[in-house]
Amino acid sequence: xxxxxxxxxxxxxxxxxxxxxxxxxxxxxxxxxxxxxxxxxxxxxxxxxxxxxxxxxxxxxxxxxxxxxxxxxxxxxxxxxxxxxxxxxxxxxxxxxxxxxxxxxxxxxxxxxxxxxxxxxxxxxxxxxxxxxxxxxxxxxxxxxxxxxxxxxxxxxxxxxxxxxxxxxxxxxxxxxxxxxxxxxxxxxxxxxxxxxxxxxxxxxxxxxxxxxxxxxxxxxxxxxxxxxxxxxxxxxxxxxxxxxxxxxxxxxxxxxxxxxxxxxxxxxxxxxxxxxxxxxxxxxxxxxxxxxxxxxxxxxxxxxxxxxxxxxxxxxxxxxx
Amino acid sequence: xxxxxxxxxxxxxxxxxxxxxxxxxxxxxxxxxxxxxxxxxxxxxxxxxxxxxxxxxxxxxxxxxxxxxxxxxxxxxxxxxxxxxxxxxxxxxxxxxxxxxxxxxxxxxxxxxxxxxxxxxxxxxxxxxxxxxxxxxxxxxxxxxxxxxxxxxxxxxxxxxxxxxxxxxxxxxxxxxxxxxxxxxxxxxxxxxxxxxxxxxxxxxxxxxxxxxxxxxxxxxxxxxxxxxxxxxxxxxxxxxxxxxxxxxxxxxxxxxxxxxxxxxxxxxxxxxxxxxxxxxxxxxxxxxxxxxxxxxxxxxxxxxxxxxxxxxxxxxxxxxxxxxxxxxxxxxxxxxxxxxxxxxxxxxxxxxxxxxxxxxxxxxxxxxxxxxxxxxxxxxxxxxxxxxxxxxxxxxxxxxxxxxxxxxxxxxxxxxxxxxxxxxxxxxxxx
Numbered sequence: 001x002x003x004x005x006x007x008x009x010x011x012x013x014x015x016x017x018x019x020x021x022x023x024x025x026x027x028x029x030x031x032x033x034x035x036x037x038x039x040x041x042x043x044x045x046x047x048x049x050x051x052x053x054x055x056x057x058x059x060x061x062x063x064x065x066x067x068x069x070x071x072x073x074x075x076x077x078x079x080x081x082x083x084x085x086x087x088x089x090x091x092x093x094x095x096x097x098x099x100x101x102x103x104x105x106x107x108x109x110x111x112x113x114x115x116x117x118x119x120x121x122x123x124x125x126x127x128x129x130x131x132x133x134x135x136x137x138x139x140x141x142x143x144x145x146x147x148x149x150x151x152x153x154x155x156x157x158x159x160x161x162x163x164x165x166x167x168x169x170x171x172x173x174x175x176x177x178x179x180x181x182x183x184x185x186x187x188x189x190x191x192x193x194x195x196x197x198x199x200x201x202x203x204x205x206x207x208x209x210x211x212x213x214x215x216x217x218x219x220x221x222x223x224x225x226x227x228x229x230x231x232x233x234x235x236x237x238x239x240x241x242x243x244x245x246x247x248x249x250x251x252x253x254x255x256x257x258x259x260x261x262x263x264x265x266x267x268x269x270x271x272x273x274x275x276x277x278x279x280x281x282x283x284x285x286x287x288x289x290x291x292x293x294x295x296x297x298x299x300x301x302x303x304x305x306x307x308x309x310x311x312x313x314x315x316x317x318x319x320x321x322x
Numbered sequence: 323x324x325x326x327x328x329x330x331x332x333x334x335x336x337x338x339x340x341x342x343x344x345x346x347x348x349x350x351x352x353x354x355x356x357x358x359x360x361x362x363x364x365x366x367x368x369x370x371x372x373x374x375x376x377x378x379x380x381x382x383x384x385x386x387x388x389x390x391x392x393x394x395x396x397x398x399x400x401x402x403x404x405x406x407x408x409x410x411x412x413x414x415x416x417x418x419x420x421x422x423x424x425x426x427x428x429x430x431x432x433x434x435x436x437x438x439x440x441x442x443x444x445x446x447x448x449x450x451x452x453x454x455x456x457x458x459x460x461x462x463x464x465x466x467x468x469x470x471x472x473x474x475x476x477x478x479x480x481x482x483x484x485x486x487x488x489x490x491x492x493x494x495x496x497x498x499x500x501x502x503x504x505x506x507x508x509x510x511x512x513x514x515x516x517x518x519x520x521x522x523x524x525x526x527x528x529x530x531x532x533x534x535x536x537x538x539x540x541x542x543x544x545x546x547x548x549x550x551x552x553x554x555x556x557x558x559x560x561x562x563x564x565x566x567x568x569x570x571x572x573x574x575x576x577x578x579x580x581x582x583x584x585x586x587x588x589x590x591x592x593x594x595x596x597x598x599x600x601x602x603x604x605x606x607x608x609x610x611x612x613x614x615x616x617x618x619x620x621x622x623x624x625x626x627x628x629x630x631x632x633x634x635x636x637x638x639x640x641x642x643x644x645x646x647x648x649x650x651x652x653x654x655x656x657x658x659x660x661x662x663x664x665x666x667x668x669x670x671x672x673x674x675x676x677x678x679x680x681x682x683x684x685x686x687x688x689x690x691x692x693x694x695x696x697x698x699x700x701x702x703x704x705x706x707x708x709x710x711x712x713x714x715x716x717x718x719x720x721x722x723x724x725x726x727x728x729x730x731x732x733x734x735x736x737x738x739x740x741x742x743x744x745x746x747x748x749x750x751x752x753x754x
Contacts, residue, residue: 068466068714157581174525175581261525
């Protein structure tokens with residue numbers, strides 16, 4: 001009887017053993033990860049959730065006609081903050097800012113890819129003083145963006161270096177208009193092309209020299225080598241770099257703000273608008289709605305980019321490849 | 323990159339968090355709105371004085387003197403950044419978190435309405451302060467709905483800086499009207515290579531609001547009327563803005579002057595590139611420096627701003643001291659403000675820092691006038707000065723003004739279009 005009872009239980013310990021071990025490891029893993037999760041919840045989840053909530057509220061900003069005082073507190077306004085972005089009084093400003101954000105991203109990132117790849121090719125070549133060239137190419141990327149904005153403002157001011165170099169009457173770069181937009185693109189490309197260069201350089205360094213030797217033996221031209229060997233082989237790294245740049249440029253704030261100044265139609269981005277609404281006007285509801293919209297926009301762009309071009313962000317393919 | 327991304331993310335998160343903080347059901351003190359008598363200001367003990375960066379270096383002396391006389395009510399100075407927007411931002415944040423860290427606030431004159439309406443600053447009893455000895459225009463900036471919320475400690479008014487050497491040589495008197503200013507320029511500027519006629523602060527920022535408001539006021543108009551209604555449909559408003567727009571069109575205001583803030587303009591004036599310059603009095607000492615930084619030392623003088631048909635009127639600058647609603651020792655704060663606004667301290671401050679006082683009698687003191695020759699003109703400027711619109715949504719009003727003036731001056735819209743659109747925006751912002 002006892003044996004009979006024990007018998008079915010016999011094989012059991014053998015089977016659950018891995019399961020038990022898994023639970024044990026799982027618990028330990030959860031325990032070890034939980035501080036990180038807690039920190040993430042605090043610094044990522046909480047702000048996102050509260051920003052989402054805030055986007056549906058608005059401050060009552062009509063002062064009392066007798067005392068002139070404002071009623072404290074916010075009230076729920078549904079999706080008004082979002083509909084106002086596209087149809088209300090502020091819609092022109094917002095749509096203009098969205099257009100600026102998008103055109104900045106497309107133009108600046110395209111320029112940065114071309115310049116960045118060229119920089120990488122230069123940095124990859126073996127020659128005397130290569131370390132010096134590498135270091136100097138990377139300097140712009142190491143400069144804080146706000147400082148870079150002020151430096152470029154100095155260059156672009158009415159009697160600045162830019163106007164000294166360009167013939168003809170001085171161009172007022174920091175006033176509103178296409179030239180201001182162009183100035184921001186120039187400064188952003190200068191600032192972040194080295195970042196693409198750096199990542200592409202890392203990609204170049206893992207390409208084996210044998211492939212190039214084979215191409216040379218086959219008599220391939222330099223162009224052919226670049227487009228058939230270099231570019232396809234650095235593509236995974238390049239795509240990740242471009243994705244990072246796109247996400248970063250969509251949130252561009254410091255350059256337009258410090259180089260041109262806020263309130264200029266040609267260079268206001270969505271983040272500049274959100275900052276002004278929140279910090280200057282104290283309208284946290286609409287500001288939050290801008291931020292939430294930008295969040296969604298960035299997420300969609302990233303998703304489309306990953307799907308269409310197959311950018312390998314998490315490094316799964318690369319790991320398999322190696 | 324990752325680090326950069328995180329930093330930006332953190333900034334965004336902070337902005338969002340601040341936003342979150344702002345919505346946590348604000349119940350300001352004294353919610354029994356309608357009570358017109360100020361609440362009793364009590365509590366004695368240490369307080370803080372929150373102010374923008376003290377460039378003069380005299381503030382600490384004044385505070386030290388107070389502290390040695392009141393060892394149990396020590397005042398600590400909290401210095402905020404030099405940038406006015408950044409100062410306001412920190413004071414607003416402190417109020418939104420209802421922190422008692424800030425005691426006496428050094429407010430820009432245009433913030434009074436916003437801080438009072440939000441009940442971030444306490445209402446003050448008129449009788450406690452020597453208001454009748456102060457310049458009346460400055461006291462007006464401290465009131466909101468006729469109630470006193472702050473006490474003016476420093477003032478400021480725009481002046482017309484002009485090249486006395488050139489005007490004297492051409493036999494021209496300092497202009498009182500815009501027409502005279504134009505005529506003087508036509509006579510003098512052509513013979514002075516690299517010089518342009520006039521500049522003010524025309525970059526798209528608060529300075530443009532000041533210059534636009536002054537132009538409209540100097541033409542006899544107003545931005546917002548006595549009853550709080552925007553009044554930009556008037557002929558005077560049109561003529562005011564046209565002074566700036568025509569100036570740019572005719573080249574009397576150089577194209578590059580549209581990028582000028584105070585400092586860019588000051589550099590141009592000191593380099594001898596300007597015949598006339600609308601500027602705050604601080605330029606007087608700097609442009610008179612004989613260390614080689616200024617080519618116009620001793621060659622210029624100041625006059626009141628010109629207007630359409632006679633002397634114009636300046637926009638009022640300056641700072642007021644207010645008491646944070648969330649401060650603990652309000653009685654001490656009140657006494658400290660009384661000490662700072664007193665004639666003795668204002669005189670000392672003027673002598674050491676050349677900041678414009680609010681104590682009216684100081685402007686007529688012969689010893690001081692001998693030391694600061696512009697005081698007489700400055701008093702005229704402040705006495706006739708008008709305050710900028712006193713509205714809760716001042717920041718938005720100012721942005722709308724900048725948009726209108728900037729687009730008209732750059733030629734992207736006509737004067738009429740700019741004013742019509744501004745009138746509409748201000749009507750919806752002021753709710754009138």
